Amino acid sequence: MSEPSFPSADELLANNVVAASDGRPFLSGEPSRRLAVVSCMDCRIDIETVLGLEHGQAHVLRNAGGVVTDDVIRSLTLSQRYLGTREVLIISHTDCGLSKVTEAAFRSELYAELGIAPQWALEDFTDPADAVRRSIARLVDSPFVLHTEHVRGFVYDVETRLLREVS
Ligand SMILES: [Zn+2]
Known part of the structure; x- marks a missing residue:
């Protein structure tokens, strides 16, 4: 495989033309699994592959750490109120950059x-398990996120590529 170009926008735009002609059906904006996933942005986590998710099945919200911040609350509020999601998975991971720097x-x-x-x-x-617990607590305590009966948290191991549930 050749080295990707830098900067890469022109190459990615060319990729888009190919991708747009793949014949996939037009999808609803409502995730078909009624699922939202909050995950760290770490590039080792290919979230669709990790969870076996297909296109159109979930909202995937990513940030540094997979942390439930005010902005994630904002997105989840919209996701639940207007786009029908009812389940939330929160995913942190081993070897996260946020465990290597302090506030x-x-x-x-x-x-x-x-x-x-x-x-x-x-x-x-x-x-990372503590970070997931903190995020779950914020979600459950938020007055804006109303559907919290199906919230689960996990730590993804970047070496084994397995998820471990946080209890
Ligand atoms: Zn991370």
């Missing part, structure tokens, strides 16, 4: 370099 170090690094620190929290953690 204090991050903030002081930015402040020293830029003279300003962000309003938002880094959401660092040492144990």
Whole structure:
């Protein structure tokens, strides 16, 4: 396989022309499994493959850490209210970058370099299972996310590629 180009937008646009002609049917905007997945953005997690999800089955919300932030609450609120999802999976993982930097170090690094620190929290953690528990608690406590009877959390092992449920 040849090295991908950088920057890659032109190559990706050419890929899009090929992808758009693959004959796949037009889909509803409502996820057919009524599922939303919150996952870390880590590029080792191919979330559709990990879960055996097909196109159109789920909303996949990704950010650094797979953390339930206010913005994830925003998306889940819309997902449940207008697009019918009723189940949420939250996925963190081993070897996450957020376990390798601390809030204090991050903030002081930015402040020293830029003279300003962000309003938002880094959401660092040492144990990915604890991060999942924290996210589940935020979800359950949110007054905006009404359907929390089917919420489960997992840690994805980047070496075995297996999910372990967080209890
Ligand atoms: Zn991560």
